[in-house]
Amino acid sequence: MASDKQPVLTMVVPCYNEQEVLPETIKRLTLVLNDLIRKDLICKQSRILFVDDGSRDATWQLIEDHNKTNNFVTGLKLSKNAGHQNALLAGLMKAKMISDCVISIDADLQDDLNVIKEFISQYKDGYDIVYGVRKSRTTDTFFKRFSAQGFYKLLNTMGVNVIYNHADYRLMSKRVLDHLSEFKETNLFLRGLIPLVGFKSTEVYYDRNERFAGESKYPLKKMLAFAFDGITSFSVTPIRLISGIGLLMFASSLLIGIYVIMNKLLGYTVTGWSSLMISIWFIGGIHLVALGLIGEYVGKIYKEVKGRPKYIIETDLQHTQQNQTVKQLIHS
Template structure:
């Protein structure tokens, strides 16, 4: 296949406490792409790392003319870090991937082939459960995708990753999206375009440990589901109607017991009923409260991220390469 020499690829990599992976990843990307006819740039986004990650990125940026860095003012989260890098990418295609080497760089060549075959989005998903993950991580990941597919308006393959290629026209649409809580895996699926998914087996982390905790995964799941659907409101409405129907069916029993003269008031049954309905009301109010909270935060129009430093320069209020 003959490639257009003018095509440029932007690789966006969010990094949080990945100091020992930066140089190795750049080396692997070089080995993968050096024999192709593509020009490529690597944009690292330091998401408030607490170790020496930023200095490692700056060192490599000084050594390699195609390596750039963006330092965020604090830890804004992986999706916001990706949004920051995507916002600065100028390539004909943009590839996003993790910094821990679990996303095999050699798969980029396969992505590029599908892109050349006119696919706008080439995304990846784990073919099987991550062989390097712990048991609870595998279980929570599976529940995460089942919950999203059941309660939201999008469908994601189990193990859908942030390792993907997007054409420039897709990136243009992503840059225009302004949401306070952004879930890129869902938004990219929602955009449509011509997409194809590639199965892959995650590699072992080069160094370090997974930073996502169980609590963070639950928070991400709740936020992602509510970002794409009002279905949870319909679900609790259905539960409320079901419980109300049961309560109506209970009325004949109460009347018969009263007129038959054997109605006995019981503390346990009363308390159980109060606790049940009280819990149901709190559940409904909690879900409504989350939606109202999201509206409140979105209405503030705060930026998704704040850039503290970068080796891009500002010209006419726009960041460009130096």
């Protein structure tokens, strides 16, 4: 921690195959930190912590190279791709040991860096969590806008407390991160976990930019999987919906049974191969969906029970530098 009045800020930036955008990201974040230090808003010991999530390109090499020439830049290299949420958590847990507050931000430069000053201002006003929230989605395609809005509304309907139009651009104080570390679950959905921590929070609104370079790491398939993880990690509503459908089907079967018996008593012949086949396929489909959903929950329990580490750090540049410094002092 810093000995002066200003907070030590660490910016945590998860990276996966970001070699095209990373030099510009480092340049812009460095300018932001220099400006905040010059205005005496943060401490000189503030840092930018890049977390390489098993990249297959030159991402880690760029982080190492800038670490040698830029005092702000440090990094963690995970042993393999652990996913965005795990990589972000790895950076947050590392940063909380050396910081008063932490800002998480993606490497693609879509989040507006100009509001970081407002983040710090809100933190100094006593807020432990400052959420970066998009003002609008006018720049998105119709499908992107429709699916994103549907995602947030669905989560809220399912009972998951999330901030509308907020991704992972936020400031958190050290005490929030200390309590966040107490959540041991394997199936991470930080947008849902952080509101559970509580403490005083506020929102800062901004306009989201286009990706500066490279390709999105969240295609439709990953977005759907992320949304499904968010729902099943925080809500049992889908299971209850299946139970409700089961009761509805049972009630329907009673009505159909009464109808069949009445037709039998009245002497009508019931021949209904088509309706029988439709019923069998419909009920069979319901059963398979129910079993699949239950299996998803059981699978998550299986992962949680094993208690495997969420990520493994292969290289910690800050730790490496400290060891080198110690060795130099010993040999001198």
